[in-house]
Amino acid sequence: MKIKRRNFVKGLGAVGALGVFAAGSASTLKAVSKGWWAGEKPVDLLAGNALPPECSVDPETGEVIANPDQYVANGLCTACTSLCGIRARVDRKTNQVLRVSGNPYHPLSTAPALDYDVRISDSFKAMSGFKGQGLEQRSVACSRGNAALDMLADPKRVLTPLKRVGSRGAGQWEPISYEQLLNEVVEGGNLFGEGQVDGLRAIRDTKTPIDPNAPELGPRSNQLAMINGFKNGRLSFAKRFGVLSFGSKNFTGHRGNCGLTMRGGYAALLGDWKKYPHLKPDYSNCEYYLSIGTAPGNAGNPFKRQAMLLAEARSTGKMKYVIVDPVQSNSNSLASGTRSEWLPITPGTDGALVMGMIRWIIENGRYNEQFLSQPNAAAAKQAGELSWSNATHLVVTDSSSPLDGTILRADALGIGSAESMVVIDQASGQPVAQDRANGPARLFYAETIKVKDQQIAVKTALQVLFDEARKQTLAEYSEACGVPVKTIVRLAQEFTSYGRRAVADTHGGTMQSNGFYTAYSIVMLNALVGNLNWKGGMSSGGGRYADVKPGPRYNMVKFPGKVGGKGVTISRQDFPYEKTSEYKRKKKTGNPYPADGPWFPLAAGLQPEFVLGGLNSYPYPLKAVMFWNTNPVYGQSGLSNQLDKLRDPKRIPLLICIDSFVSETAAECDYIVPDTSLYEYFASTTPWSGTLTKISTVGWPAVDAPQQTTPAGDPISMESFLIDVAKRMDLPGFGDKAIPDADGKLWPLNRPQDWYLRLFANIAFDGKPVPDANDEDMNLTGLDRFAPRLAEVLKPEEQRKVAYVMSHGGRFESEKESYQADGLTHKYKAPMQIYNETLAHHRNSMTGERFHGTARWIPPVFLNGDKLSDTYPAAKWPFKLVSSKSQFMNSGTISAKRLRDLKPSNELAMHADDARRLGVKSGDRLRLVTASGEAVGVVSVRDGIMPGVIGIEHGFGHWRFGADAMSFGQQKLTPDSAYSAGVAINRLGLTDSSRPGVSTLADFVLGANARNGLPARVEKV
Template structure:
């Protein structure tokens, strides 16, 4: 089967790839596995089946040449439980499919009591079990393993030769690596570089005039990507043993705006709880800025449930997005629809829907009236909101925008508890006077009748409900429609339908929120759910089941803390704390002008990787002496970062030491001084839990089902492979840090135990998982061990764990994790309620947001969902700066159905080698462009040459760029490692990376990138642009 050129003309269409690579790959593989296997006359070079199952009896016969193991994938952040089939002779992975015990791969998943044998038979033709219990791996998941044998893998420690980003490296020994990192020295002939030992200064303040910044150790910072099940180990080293505060992931340049908007609704802007539609039972779902089944997390589970729901006739859904994706399927007809929208205007659409709902009695005011969980539950509601809580509305009052608290009206509250948890929120009582919200037994008024009397002074108050309603009524429907480009009839239609399904409707967002107003757009989308009261209902808005904790304080091992553990303190590099608590604020206030601060602060955001680079390279709040990049690629992933910082990053005077731990060379660690290899895919350990979208508790076990390929730490016969864990252990031992070494950890009785090898940590974490929950798991049988390949681990399990533990931990590995039974998703006593519920208030008004000020202007932020145009940090609308007449188009990024940000050098690339920019036919006609033409795409931040594809699957006026292309590294540039040169693969540079076109913020002196002013998240949707034919 060949793919015709005309399929290239389709969105998401795939194109045949030049044949050149097939020879490379063929040679590479035959070089690794020896001669090509002899072909069967019918089956050709197809792999031997991993086992056979008698179709009549269900008897299983394993294939002794292959190992089948359950572990975790890392082809995307979903981290599905998968089954990996390994050729025992070569150690190569043949193919990957799903783990039937894992809810991320199977719907419904198999109960854990099923033996491994039964789990394998469940995948076969026997009684059509394999169809009913289908357990899958996606295309990307299957392809991503190609990286294990990639010619671009880093397998030994590398030290830079010549300037940063020069592409020249010297392989060095692990011993030399550890010595140089710890001791420093004149490492590159460029002058002295401080090592980690000298940089670990826990006593001296960074700036004696600004003690709130913390000690100098904070000038060592680690940027990671995602918790792949190994983050607690890395944090144990960097936060607790080494002692730096600065350890942050990729959220602020992933879907952070959505998370922050959700955090506002769920009342926690740091942990940012969120919920997902219960796709297994929902009737109507609005996906706004997210494409279910096209990409996202959990990718497969969402896709499976979406396909099931729409084909069975239960589920209808609408995808509202500037770009058409695989979330649409015309064969499913009107069960699924696509509504194109202008980028960064979702808030207008949603506030329009809310307006219609308020005006047409479609807001569930009965539900909103319950001011606490007890009152709600008594009325049959599994959740509640703060709609009735009173907010200070008095203009100029110091607490304007904050909730009225008990202490404000004279209720006795200890001084140190004022305005904290113990200080009650208030609602209007039956007598018209404020009363604590938590003691109400029934509904409270949603409208504040009169000002509250505080002593003899009147204090204007509003309810959260009133403030949201006022916000929704700010503009008329026609105005909202005009802004977002969605017809008024569609907005009202969506609102109507959304409110016709009781609690079995839901609205959700994700990466499409990454605009210059992303926080408010996201807050608006998720607030829709509160207005129909769908939280915790079956078929509604449901929370994740969570995982079983590995790195906790027991039940078997104390992995949470240790004697001598540091509690890091200070101001985080991303300034996600109140400006008003800084020395700078005090200084400026004393000088008579508290605002503006030198630059933006983000008190309502979590840790911000987006802000790190401008911060560390400009020294605000402070400079950084050493940066560790662990499996992260900020220069590729953060819109606008590369053009802003690439010069400074190449200068060791600005940032003296950059160390990367990564199996590959990417756009960011190409600037590193050292690259340390790490395990990849099925070589790694870890315990991970689903990010969201799985209502039952689930923990996935990751374990090395194949030998890690990286070099060993020494020539000793049992030396482990070099990787994140072995590096950090070696650094800890060299610096004699607590929490590692011969007595690094302890069991729950306090007996000291070694932490000298990765398995010392992960197997004991496994014991915590196995013994956690309501009751410990069962024991793995010898047959389970044999059939799952866990036999390989048996010596380690027996040597590391106690006699009553090892078979239970083995039980987890034989089944690839620990999973609560699928039938426990709903509450046993109340089958319409979810078992795992979010029990705190939903915040229609968030006073952390509404009570804080923009550090550049001193103006208060709005505390509820609202429409605001995309703007720069000081509130200046983007279009005031970059006029439509100059930049008539808007660029958006969209997630690829196939490619992720690091899967470029895999079979995915041959399926889908390029990312032509999608242009609407009307725009294309005006520009004289046709499909296949080359064009120049330009933004105020940069420009690139692209190929265009013209079709109606994009909003007018929008250019859509698929993420995952336009690479400069990961194979796109051949590096020299000692005498060896990597293969030349210029094809891997194909396409455009939208993030290279991101903007600097002119209201921050063009010294920082454009981020959302509240959430600090990077702006990649709605970049002003023009397109020119070339």
């Protein structure tokens, strides 16, 4: 047969076209072949396999018809430190959390929140399409909050008590009974064939001093340290055991590895080194927001609310905000045009930028004179101010005077009391007692004044700040931070152009060795515009209802036999070196400085120094450490390179970790005690100043925990374990007579609910008691399961009110109470400290130098004051490493598969100019080298990063949790590379050779762990 050429070509074309069509549509055709017609019938033809809703709402009548197979537990998310209120949908039959979304009553999850008196069924209606109100009342969980429930069912979760087999850190574990765990932990013995280990019973001695030659160190019970995580609503229970009952001074949260520098900066500004209050912007009304060292769209507390309000503010066009950060984050948006700005900066130099701004603001008279010039609360009130400051107070600045660094008291001049400061009256120009001044005082004054027949130099606090700012020119500040002079001036101009509706905030981005002064400088900007307590200004938060503190129903902190911690913490925090026996001993023989180790008299929550103090046995040896809800081996920059010290039982003989997973820290311990995970435990907490109204968020077991239970039937957890340890040791505050009610009658603390339900009762009865929950509230939220426990623990009149608090996920003051006229309802009362006398009173224990009392610029330094740049010159270490926050992952969520799906790994973010210079492109592998470690990662070339900086997203590069091989008895777990993907920046952290012993780089004032601006070099792999 003769084939025409045309037909041949057409035939060839047809076959080719058919082939391409088949190849291109193959995957779809494959999917179609698996459709419902192939037998895979979805649950619903329209909705597919989507979960049945928790209820349906009649669009005409609004009638709520609940799904009897589910309940919705309003509770608490602890997947990050924001502590949002969530609603967990739970399957009644399988007792599994199906979905997590936001609690519609909770201000961290929605704006505006539902009124607290709205019944649960009405909350369902409010979020439905009934009358089109669903979107308005929508309440959300973030990606992490949605995905974290994966962790509940992680196959690598610890479900039974584990005891190490072989050496510490070997990854081999033996499941043991709960009874064996309690016995060995309490009684000790030759537990590992390595010699005698003291148990908790032997350690608890609240009378005998650790060192008779240094009685200030306190009793031997201090040789147990409890190192804990963030305030997730359970910390106060652990503190009851460790401090009030066991009698150890050594109890800490994780602040020193998190945001201590920020908290310290605020503590200095707000003049409270005990409670460490801090401020947050009134996002809803502020018009200019300067964010330095925090990424409000990614992180910070409470990041979800911040992100929502930022998005709202920029879309309505009311707010302009500037994010100063070496790494550009999701906080910035091109869509907001000029209302959003990212300003890159050299890591560790934010202080230079801000001090440049402060210099310009004062030089150009752009500060709020009316606010700053009020010398006391009465004058401020008379002037219509909502707060005041010590800007006008006279500071002694005469190094020849013993009063140097102090704020001059009125009694020294014979014009007032010893409590009153001295100011220069604006009208008369004469010194007057600050508490008697009835009008404004001079802001700038630098003269000598006669005190007890001696002329001494004095300055106003603002003058001290100004003089400090003037020590460098704007050009010098610019050179230090990499921000052009004109940008520094523009920022200062902008910041002072919005009245009191301009705010400056910071957070963990200041965790560097000069972090405290950086943070103090940043937050000082707020004082210069006088925005505290004003609508659109800074707020110290709305507070919380009485829960742990002595409440209306029960006193949770007092009990017969209460001990309390005495002496010095192993971290040497909150105690001046100058009061120690070591100081006195050395002083007798000459120069008392440097101390044998650093002391941090102004610090609180100094977790890194708890670990280092224990490893160095300074100022005394520890015998046992109990870790709970924390992972310093991963989270403390520079510690993981010194694990040989932690693995040496001679340094700390007993390490116990209470955790749901074999974290990097748990893996180094002797025992792992299982813990409940989110949605499985009780908790009571509050947002971190991020809301304007009073809030108490509660969590309660929405589902049963899967692990082994105690003889009492509770899942083994921090609470049940500590209760059983305490009862075995006959410690006070636990057992049948432990919690006094308002009449002094003692109630039992034998199970976790004994503590938490009574604590919830305090919340319910604080002020005007909450309404009673009805049956419907309880059924819809799954509290019907809880009714027997409520009846068992609580008094009859408390049960329904506690159920109301639990059903709503807490107690929330109406958001209508946020403001009073132009001010905030909940105000911070104390004055802002332009000059902090307490700070100026203390000295660096390594050098003997007194700390400067106001904000200042100091480059990153070691504890002895040597600059990092001298030890690590840029010529050899051309890059600086910074840790950036992920909106998905954090240090403890690698077990959540859905989060790993969203963000499987991190990269080494590098600027395009650097990449071009090095001949590197995205996807290339690079080795990062610091003086203490090295790591290999994949490069991501970006414009959104400061040149000379490498950004590493925190939360990846795990080497435990399942990334390594483990065995639990006969069960062998193979390494899972999904857990180890990426780079952990903290493995590159530095040590500080200027101090003796085991060290990690720290802020020289507060001891906070320094993880930003690490000098590094790169090598191609």
